[in-house]
Each structure stands twice: as structure tokens, then as C-alpha cells.
Amino acid sequence: MSNDFTLTQxxxxxxxxxxxxMTAAAQSLSVTQSTVSAAIAQLEHExxxxxxxxxxxxxxxxxPAGRRLRSRALGFLEDAGTLLAAVRDEDAELEGEMTxxxxxxLAPFRxxxxxxxxxxxxPKVHVRFFEADxxxxxxxxxQGRCEVALMYDLGVAVDAESQVVETVAPHVIVAADHxxxxxxxxxxxxxxxxxxxxVLYDVPHSRDYxxxxxxxxxxxxxxxxxxxxxxxxxxxxxxxxxxxILNQRLHHDLTYSGGSVVPLRIVEDLPPIKVVLxxxxxxxPTRRAQAFAAVCRQLYGVDL
Numbered sequence: 001m002s003n004d005f006t007l008t009q010x011x012x013x014x015x016x017x018x019x020x021x022m023t024a025a026a027q028s029l030s031v032t033q034s035t036v037s038a039a040i041a042q043l044e045h046e047x048x049x050x051x052x053x054x055x056x057x058x059x060x061x062x063x064p065a066g067r068r069l070r071s072r073a074l075g076f077l078e079d080a081g082t083l084l085a086a087v088r089d090e091d092a093e094l095e096g097e098m099t100x101x102x103x104x105x106l107a108p109f110r111x112x113x114x115x116x117x118x119x120x121x122x123p124k125v126h127v128r129f130f131e132a133d134x135x136x137x138x139x140x141x142x143q144g145r146c147e148v149a150l151m152y153d154l155g156v157a158v159d160a161e162s163q164v165v166e167t168v169a170p171h172v173i174v175a176a177d178h179x180x181x182x183x184x185x186x187x188x189x190x191x192x193x194x195x196x197x198x199v200l201y202d203v204p205h206s207r208d209y210x211x212x213x214x215x216x217x218x219x220x221x222x223x224x225x226x227x228x229x230x231x232x233x234x235x236x237x238x239x240x241x242x243x244x245i246l247n248q249r250l251h252h253d254l255t256y257s258g259g260s261v262v263p264l265r266i267v268e269d270l271p272p273i274k275v276v277l278x279x280x281x282x283x284x285p286t287r288r289a290q291a292f293a294a295v296c297r298q299l300y301g302v303d304l
Contacts, residue, residue: 005042005043005046005047008039009039009040009042009043009046010043010073010076011029012025012029012035012036012039012040012043013039013040013043013051013066013069013070013073014070014073015028015029015036016036016040016052016060017062017066017070017144018145020059020060020061021059021060022036022037022040022060040052047065047069049063049065050063050065050066051063051065051066051069052066062143067142067143067144070143070144070145071142071143071144071280072144073144093124094122094124094125094287094288094291095122095124095125096124096125096126096288097125097126097127097128098125098126098127098128098147098286098288098289098292099127099128099129099130099145099146099147100127100128100129100130100146100147100148100149100150100292101129101130101131101132101136101137101140101141101145101146101148101149101150101151102129102130102131102132102137102149102150102151103131103132103133103134103137103149103150103151103152104131104132104133105203105206105230105248106150106151106152106248106275107129107131109248110150110275111129113299114150114292114295114296114299115127115129117295117298117299118291118292118295121291121295122288122291125288125291127292130145130146133203133204134151134152134154134155134204134205135204137149137151137278138278141278141279141280141281142280142281144280146280147279147280147285147286147288147289147292148277148278148279148285148289148292148293149277149278150165150275150276150277150296151275151276151278152205152206152273152274152275152276153273153274153275153276154205154206154208154209154273155204155205162276162277162278162279163276163277163279163293164274164275164276165274165275165276165277165296165297165300166274166275166300167272167273167274167275168247168248168272168273168274168275169247169265169266169270169272170210170213170245170246170247170266170270170272170273171245171246171247171249171263171264171265171266172188172190172193172243172244172245172263172264172265172266173234173237173243173244173245173246173261173262173263173264174188174237174243174261174262174264175237175238175239175240175259175260175261175262176238176253176259176260176261176262177240178240178243178262180192180193180243180262180264181262181264183264185265186263186264186265187264187265187266187267188264188265188266188267189266189267189268190213190214190217190219190266190268191217191219191268193243194214194219194220194221194222195222196222196242196243197222197224197225197241197242197243198221198222198223198224198242198243198244199224199225199226199227199233199236199237199241199242199243199244200221200223200225200226200227200233200244201227201228201230201233201244201245201246202226202227202228203228207226209273210245213245213270213271216270216271217268224241224242225241225242230246230248231255231256233246234246234250234255234256234261235255235256235257235259237255237261238255238257238258238259238260238261239257239259245266247272247273249263277292277293277296
């Protein structure tokens with residue numbers, strides 16, 4: 001293996017990895033397909049192993065070596081741009097495209113607010129959000145398809161590659177005509193609700209977290225309904241089908257079904273969910289990813 005690769009070859013490689021085909025990458029780069037193919041072939045020669053698997057009728061798929069290269073190439077190309085700006089005695093303003101992974105249930109609550117603040121601070125960076133579950137986000141980070149991911153810490157080790165953005169306490173929601181809704185302090189004990197039907201927010205990791213809250217108190221909820229949609233849970237509750245526990249709170253109490261819910265603080269001391277930013281484990285976070293984290297710090301007041 002030699003080290004005679006070029007920045008152009010790396011950029012072409014990243015375009016092919018993103019598009020999944022030589023033809024689509026060539027179109028996005030405004031060059032011929034043969035030019036892209038030659039660059040990839042030369043890069044594979046320098047690396048000493050294939051970077052893509054050629055799959056019949058399925059385009060191209062990154063090999064393990066290709067995934068490792070993609071994870072590191074983002075930061076490398078960004079550093080190259082910073083170096084050129086320094087040589088030219090220019091300010092290295094952030095620009096380009098950035099893909100941010102986000103846990104799908106978090107997206108409607110956090111993505112629009114963060115995007116508005118980030119675009120105001122860095123107008124030359126185009127952010128694309130990739131919504132997925134926890135496993136999908138970890139895979140996207142490992143494959144270099146995201147520069148950073150905003151997710152819950154459920155099933156994720158909070159380590160050197162992650163930063164806590166916010167802690168969100170669980171709360172109960174009940175229908176407006178539920179007896180607990182009349183509590184003058186806006187609070188309730190889970191022990192008082194154990195016999196009531198429970199509507200479980202049934203998505204991976206989150207359901208385990210909610211059920212663990214009951215186990216911690218030695219309680220067993222009467223799970224009457226399971227729903228994988230956040231608004232579905234709220235609608236079921238608003239129509240009197242049971243109570244539920246959620247973390248994210250809306251700015252209003254109306255539901256899609258036309259009813260309303262009443263949020264109540266849980267009197268028992270229960271663990272919150274942590275909202276974290278997770279970075280790829282290979283290489284250092286890009287400047288864009290670090291800037292994204294800084295915007296989250298400004299919005300949520302957390303010292304990242």
C-alpha cells in the first residue's frame with residue numbers, strides 16, 4: 001500500500017458512497033462516469049483492497065475497508081479545506097452539506113428548533129436530517145453516513161464519543177375527565193394508577209425504560225394498548241382508553257383525535273431519559289459536528 005491518493009479521489013469516493021452508484025455520483029459531480037470509475041479504481045489500488053462490493057441490480061455497497069475510510073474521510077477533507085483557507089489567510093467559514101442523524105420520535109420536537117438556530121449561525125452549511133431508530137443511527141454513524149446523531153441514551157453507552165444535551169423527566173398523561181386530572185398540584189403517584197389500564201409507548205428501548213419505571217417501584221402496569229406512534233398514544237389517552245407515561249411534552253394538550261390530555265408530574269423519584277449527541281467512534285468530530293453541538297448547548301443550556 002502506498003500513500004499516493006489525492007483529495008479528488010477521496011471526494012469522488014465520498015460521492016459514490018453517498019449515491020450508491022458510479023452513474024449517480026458522476027451526475028452529482030458533473031463529470032463523466034469513466035472519470036469517477038478511474039478515480040475509485042486508483043484509490044482502491046493505493047489502499048490495497050476493494051472499497052465497494054459490486055452487487056447485481058443493487059448498485060454498490062461499502063466493504064468494511066470502505067466504511068472505515070468513509071468514517072475518517074469526512075474530517076480529513078474538512079481539515080484539508082481549513083488548511084487551504086489558512087494558507088490563503090482567509091477565515092475558514094463552515095460550509096458544505098452535513099447529515100445529522102436523529103431518533104425519529106425526537107425529530108418533531110427538536111429538529112426544527114435546532115435547524116433554525118444552526119442555519120442562523122452557519123448559513124453556508126446545508127443540514128440534512130436522517131431519521132431512524134437507535135440501532136439505525138448507530139449503524140449510520142459506524143458507516144460514516146452521519147457526522148453526529150441526536151438520540152436517547154437508552155441502549156447507548158454515554159462515553160467519550162457522546163455528549164449529554166438534555167435530561168427529560170418522565171410524566172403521566174391522563175384524559176381531561178380522569179379523576180387524577182383534578183389534582184390541584186398537577187401531580188400523581190404511579191401507585192394510585194396501577195389498577196387503571198395503561199397505554200404503552202411501544203418502541204424499542206423506550207418501552208423497556210417505561211416498564212422499568214414500574215418495576216423500580218414494585219408495580220405491574222395493566223397494559224391495555226400498545227402503540228408505536230407518539231400521537232397515537234396521546235389520542236388513546238385523550239379518549240379515555242387509559243393513562244400513559246411519556247417524556248417529551250408538547251406545548252399544547254390537544255390530540256389528533258380531537259380530545260385533550262392533562263400532563264401530571266410523577267411524585268416518585270424516577271430516572272430521566274438523557275438526550276445525547278453521539279459521534280463516530282473513528283476519528284475526531286468534524287468542525288461542523290462540533291458547531292452543531294455548540295448550538296445545542298446554547299439552546300438547552302448544557303455545558304457540553
